[in-house]
Amino acid sequence: MLFKVLLFVFFLIFCSLNAQDVVRDVRLDNKEIKCLVCDASIKELTDLVTNTDKSQTVKIGGHRLDPQGNYDSPKSVSVVKSEIFLSELMEAVCNKMDDYVRGLWKSNKTLTILKMITSDGQMNPHMSEVEFIQDDDLNKSLKYYCEIIVEEFEENIIKYYQNEEKDIETKFCIEESHICPPKSQTLPKIEL
Ligand SMILES: *[C@@H]1O[C@H](CO)[C@@H](O)[C@H](O)[C@H]1NC(C)=O
Numbered sequence: 001m002l003f004k005v006l007l008f009v010f011f012l013i014f015c016s017l018n019a020q021d022v023v024r025d026v027r028l029d030n031k032e033i034k035c036l037v038c039d040a041s042i043k044e045l046t047d048l049v050t051n052t053d054k055s056q057t058v059k060i061g062g063h064r065l066d067p068q069g070n071y072d073s074p075k076s077v078s079v080v081k082s083e084i085f086l087s088e089l090m091e092a093v094c095n096k097m098d099d100y101v102r103g104l105w106k107s108n109k110t111l112t113i114l115k116m117i118t119s120d121g122q123m124n125p126h127m128s129e130v131e132f133i134q135d136d137d138l139n140k141s142l143k144y145y146c147e148i149i150v151e152e153f154e155e156n157i158i159k160y161y162q163n164e165e166k167d168i169e170t171k172f173c174i175e176e177s178h179i180c181p182p183k184s185q186t187l188p189k190i191e192l
Pocket residue numbers: 098099100116135136137138139
């Protein structure tokens with residue numbers, strides 16, 4: 001009898017834990033926000049890469065054996081092509097998502113994320129065009145979206161920068177990862 005009661009209690013605990021997870025996931029799994037964060041993060045990353053002094057170099061390789069059993073010789077590459085450097089920049093970009101807020105454009109009620117203070121230290125001039133959405137967990141969750149994107153796609157993102165590609169937000173967010181819908185497809189409007 002006692003065993004049955006315990007089993008039932010465990011079952012209840014198990015159910016309530018699962019229910020919490022579902023609620024949490026529904027709130028965080030917002031495709032539109034993920035797309036906006038993808039676009040903003042890649043633009044921020046491109047900005048950081050563009051503003052890095054490319055004459056700085058790092059040595060890579062020198063620890064891999066070739067088929068003849070010799071170590072490959074280490075090469076000097078520009079720091080902006082280093083995996084470690086790019087990975088650190090991505091971390092910095094996700095931290096920057098704390099400076100963004102969620103809102104709706106007043107003109108057409110589409111969802112947006114807006115950086116309150118622009119990179120030159122000015123108040124964002126579009127602030128008055130946006131109706132901000134109140135959410136206690138707001139800033140954290142934008143960073144969260146950035147982190148889950150980086151976690152899943154870090155190596156893919158690094159390749160674009162190593163190959164010096166242009167318009168990476170389109171190539172990565174839309175074409176490769178499908179985090180964002182194709183450009184022709186308009187996002188649904190949000191009615192408040
Ligand atoms: C979110 O970020 C804005 C601007 O950085 C800040 O004013 C606000 O207090 C933050 N909100 C939370 C809940 O951290």
